[in-house]
Amino acid sequence: MNLKYFEYIVIYLSVLVVCVVVGALARISFIGKGGDEYTANIVFWSITALSILFYAIIILFLDVIIVGFRKIFRKKNNSTNSTVDLIQTKNHENITIGQKKIIDDNTANQLIQDSKEDIKDQTSEKVNLESIRKNQLQQKQQIESEKLQLALDYTRNQFALYLKDEDLDALCDAVNLYSIKEDILNNISIYTKGLTNLDLYHFGWNIWNHFRPIKQEEVSKLLKNVFVSLDDIDLESIKSHLKDEPKKGIIKIQENLADYQKT
Template identity: 65%
Template sequence: MNLKYFEYIVIYLSVLLVCVVAGTLARLSFLHKGGDEYTANIVFWSITAFSVLIYGIIILFLDVILVGIKKFIQKRKNSKNTLIKSVPANNLDEKIEVQETIINDNTSILFDEVPKENTLGQTSVLANLESIREVQLQEKQQIENQKLQAAIDYTRNQFALYVTDESLAAICNAISLYSKQEEIPHHTSVMTKELSNLDLYHFGWNIWNHFKPIKQEQVSKLLKTVFVSLDDIDVDTIKSHLKDEPKKGIIKIQENLTY
């Protein structure tokens, strides 16, 4: 027999035995007070079933109970740390006494936190893993949002003098879709004033470099879809000219868009 299944059998049999003992004691107590056999049997089964129900409720809400206990312990620790800080620095003996009391209390708390069964430990580990995943996902989303915002700010700075407000909004929207690797609407047609194709190539390379490792073909498609002057140039040609003459033009090659 699998050792894990044997452990479960022992646990559940132990719980059932405790529930039956509780029911038996309740039945004997009822008979001792002069009750009849029929009612005593009802008392026995009622107490036994109620005990099993209580155990089931405890297991179902174990996570909530553990979280509540941890919050209580953390609140107690924080209040004691505040107490230490509030003791005047010149009253050294009193401060040492408070610290010793907290150490003793925390030691007893640590012993109380030791799980009685392996299932408690497994539940705690799973809860911690879910919490870690949630924090990491939030951090990842925050980094992506900051990266996109940097690209939007750069785009506004480069095109503010050369396109209309409506066109600038369309370019920023295309950059947002590009960062998420989503399809860019083909009806986007932006006309620029004073900017050459070289400037647009440099802009495309800077955006690609900022969002690497998205392939250069994608940013070349973006340029061809968004800007009217590149509409008749194929994607491969745009890609081959992205970093031509990096020091020339109004928009120059820029390694870091946050500068």
């Protein structure tokens, strides 16, 4: 396959993937706000199509600008090159053999010095990049740790009165596995006293919203694998009821888990 054609395929495929991702994010956001699946699909395809159209408009606009700039620069470069060639020709006629040797020596020394400086600069840049990566990784791990700790504190706060200590610990372990996108291998079978399925749905939605963009199907699996009262309810039904009656129940819908400490 011609390399140029392959480059075009990679470029346009990348653009298509980005547009689809944008549409998917819009769909997820719409569903997260309580929208239905049918309308969410329309939003997905609409956003994807608009993204592709927007990209095409930008490319056409940039192409016109780039062509114009190339014409301007080409004229300036031709004029500059003509002047430089004329000056160089005159200087060349006036330089003696001895002067040429001195200039050549100076040029060689300057090239060696520039090469050394380039090596130092590249080494320094490499060290700086490694330091930046290390700092960013540490910051990311710190944010993820704080986010998980907030979710665990919220879980203990909501279930402390309704679960035994060992069950509460098991629930926290399940939330930890959910946060790192790992499956719960075995059902935990936690019995709740004083809480309804609506409370469990609300808890599941709050955890999903805190760790999004993990799919709601995954938090539905968590609820079904953990709570005995949801054993006989299918995953789609659990997912569809996660945000029912947000203000009712003991556990209510919480848009930000940090806010529960203030209430």
